[in-house]
Amino acid sequence: MTTSNAAVPGMALVKQLNGVTYLFAESNRRSSSGAAFTFTLTGLAGKTATVVYDSNAHYDSANSAAGETFNLNSSSQFSDTFGANNDHYQVKIYAIQ
Numbered sequence: 001m002t003t004s005n006a007a008v009p010g011m012a013l014v015k016q017l018n019g020v021t022y023l024f025a026e027s028n029r030r031s032s033s034g035a036a037f038t039f040t041l042t043g044l045a046g047k048t049a050t051v052v053y054d055s056n057a058h059y060d061s062a063n064s065a066a067g068e069t070f071n072l073n074s075s076s077q078f079s080d081t082f083g084a085n086n087d088h089y090q091v092k093i094y095a096i097q
Helices: none
Strands: 010-017 020-027 035-040 048-054 069-071 077-082 091-096
Touching: 010 035, 020 035, 020 077, 069 077
Parallel strands: none
Antiparallel strands: 010 020, 020 091, 035 077, 048 069, 048 091
């Protein structure tokens, strides 16, 4: 995982269950603008990551990404923004299939 803003680092964890890969990710700093996180999931090129949980759905529903999808490119990567709109410590879970 890389971040577009060194002042907004993050954490990520990958787990698999019943053939589905899950990515758990969180921004772990306060920021009004957030950062784009780029995730590399080796071996999953061409798959689709779907946001199945976004903490914003509970705390800032107008800015929730729940249900959004991202296609992993030929390098097995996709990017998403975390912590924008003063949504500090945002957590997202993706199902990759």
